[in-house]
Amino acid sequence: MTKSDLDGATLVYSPPRxxxxxxxxxxxxxxxxxxxxxxxxxxxxxxxxxxxESHRLLRERLG
Incomplete structure (x- = not known):
């Protein structure tokens, strides 16, 4: 599993099992x-x- 924090958000990759x-x-x-x-x-x-990118755009719109 790869996990990274992105400006208050977390992205997790879970490999196939x-x-x-x-x-x-x-x-x-x-x-x-x-x-x-x-x-x-x-x-x-x-x-x-x-x-x-979608998260970033939404965050910009909603502040």
Whole structure:
């Protein structure tokens, strides 16, 4: 599992395990939690980048 703190939010990558063939990207921030299942590392990285950007834009709008 990889965990990193991003400006008050936490992003967690959980690698595939037996019976769970997906990477799981969990983003916990001020505006809630988003959990996404991804089939590849690239998809997980893209999902994480999009989620971080969405969180940043929402934070800017709402202050």
């Amino acid at each position: 037996a019976g769970l063939p997906y990477l799981v990207v969990t983003f916990e921030g001020r505006f809630g939690t988003q959990v996404t299942q991804c089939k590849t590392q690239k998809e997980a990285e893209e999902t994480a980048a999009q989620t971080i």
